[in-house]
Amino acid sequence: MESKAPPPHDLTLAAARFAALGSEQRLHVLRILVRAGPAGLAIGTLGGRSGITGSTLTHHVKLLVAAGLVQQQRQGRSIICAAVAHGAVHDLSRFLLTECCADSDVPCPDHTHD
Template sequence: MDIDSTAKALKELGHPTRLAIFQRLVKSGLNGLPVGVIQEELSIPGSTLSHHISSLVSAKLIKQRRESRTLYCVVEYDRLKQVISFLQDECCTEGIVKG
């Protein structure tokens, strides 16, 4: 994962509302949640929620799927793992400076 796409993901997660949405979706697991449930549980107006979901989709942190008339949001767990790995991969690679 490159630095630009990681920065975009972290930027989108840097907004409190988007982070709350993402956190709730992570808790929901692989099935995700209907948009209406997210809206109700987090008390976010529909147009505002749509804007935030669009930002998370754009950063490839979540995807959406439609089942009949219900739109679900699901975390892209591989992408989440890539972001975490980007931050962890070089941990302590230069050793500890003694002084």
């Protein structure tokens, strides 16, 4: 069975997102925001929950925003961070699993194709 390579844009986007998730601190921040739901958290609350504050938190959030995994919005004096990752993380999983076992004679027991 011949495998069809994903388009280069998909590879670039997936690589950028995986790179953003390649830090324990950024992954921790994203998990906190996913748990918070669509309303997100004020940056101060996010810092308190994550144990990451100041310029370090700003740096990590900036990278997550650039990867399209988090969005920021000003509400009055607060900056609210929210995960937009639900679809993006699902897309990353699909990116990895779409061709699961495509070159194998034995079907993958843990994955069914959509």
